[in-house]
Amino acid sequence: MLGPAQGTIAGVTAITTHEPGLRERTRRAVRSELIEVAMDLFGEKGFDATTIEEVAAAAGMSRRSFFRYFPSKEDVVLGHLDDLGEAVAAALTARPEGEDAWTALRRAFDVLIADTEADPARTLALMRMLDTSAVLKARFLERQMRLQEPLIPEIAARLGLKGSTGGVDPRPRAVIGAAQACIEAALEAWMAADGAPPVRDLLDDAMRAVRPGSL
Amino acid sequence: MLGPAQGTIAGVTAITTHEPGLRERTRRAVRSELIEVAMDLFGEKGFDATTIEEVAAAAGMSRRSFFRYFPSKEDVVLGHLDDLGEAVAAALTARPEGEDAWTALRRAFDVLIADTEADPARTLALMRMLDTSAVLKARFLERQMRLQEPLIPEIAARLGLKGSTGGVDPRPRAVIGAAQACIEAALEAWMAADGAPPVRDLLDDAMRAVRPGSL
């Protein structure tokens, strides 16, 4: 695992760059395949009613192997969230220095909107799926919650709070959570309207409602 | 079950009033006992590491009977939330007509603060427990989310939105979710400070940070 390299050339690139390497590439391919197959089944039978056994079989592998690619059933659906979270965090730090927290968050969320608009059907399917399974929704919310943590220092700075106020200042988390609630509300409304109105507008409405006079 | 009555006098009162009735009272007693025993064990061994078998045994009943009192392990810990949710909803509707949504929510949350202050140790224990178990936290968040729904019409009215805008208007949900994020942030900070500062102040800080100039 931590040996100098696993292949003469591939090994070097794997260490020095972000080049996936063959190993990682096949792994990703299997994961994608698994996600595709699983989402189809979940759509047909419902998330709760579909067993991992069925998903694995449909993907041509054993139940045990499924768990070598995903730690849980929920992760097949929610795996995407972590990437999105990182993207938002990156977008946030990339915002101009003096911009206020609320505006910066709104702009950072543009990457979420872009992701949604890149494949509206997929996001719509995911949202609807969340409404059919309480456990799935629960894990979804918990994951979203965890994504708040890394944003705290950035937001604390934009709120004008000096140094590390640690976890004892509720304000950064409150602001981030509030913004996240706006996303959630916007997507919920978007889903209720079958994806008709632009998410962008719904999010603007939501964030302006929470903080009148902003944006 | 739906027969005219189960006791001459008790039956009448059971139908006409909210009097618990003996049956319901013993049921509640067993539930309380179960909660107490379970919380102790969860505190000692951790939520995830404690099996229902152990909880049931400690309460002197079979595993199967446990599930006749609680639908899941998480419900032992989170059952309290539904009552709290109803109390908040009631407090919200009891607020004066013209009061704006944000202020009304803040005031409605006073019942949560009262509940916390009634037994700080219990709330503190619960909060810490949430941080030790991802599944528990997940279910906690999901339940909290569900409590938003009944508040929507009330908040929609206070936002000055006409009639039933159905689920297509993100604003009521956004405002409620934002307020809830403030509660969450306040409690998190309160826990981080070992329950030292008054929750009331932390919540005020949080809600003012989200909506400057309010309250």
Place this chain on the structure above:
DNA sequence: CCGCTTGTGTCACTGAGTGTCAAATAGATT
């Protein structure tokens, strides 16, 4: 061709949650 790393299937196990059924039990009736 050999050896090593890695991926896979099989088996076995724990633990949550559910259905079924027979025994116990508590309450009401006579």
Place this chain on the structure above:
DNA sequence: AATCTATTTGACACTCAGTGACACAAGCGG
């Protein structure tokens, strides 16, 4: 007090998620 009846309970069996162990097959470097 004896009995009838609705409810509660324990016991058993089952499904499904998730994990550990192990033997086997495959890919790749030497």
